[in-house]
Amino acid sequence: MVHPVVCLQLESNPKGTLSLWRYTQIIKEDNRPVAVIIDYKEYMRLMEIEEDKADYYSAIKVKQENKKWTGHNDLKASFSL
Secondary structure, eight states, X not given: OXXXXXXXXXEEOTTSOEEEEXXXXXXXXXXXXXXXXXXXXXXXXXXXXXXXXXXXXXXXXXXXXXXXXXXXHHHHHHTTO
């Protein structure tokens, strides 16, 4: 049996009142979560975090593999920029 659980998160707006800003629905089957429905803005925020994380680890890998590291200013100077 599927049981939806609705979570609403509130945020204070500039007028000092509370407003609904995110809607999350957790779908459970046999009391275990099987799916989540989230607000599109929240989804995009999470995707951006994931991309930033991937970029960070990629940069760390490149820096570890590269034995000769050149600073940004030195690199620009070598290309006469």
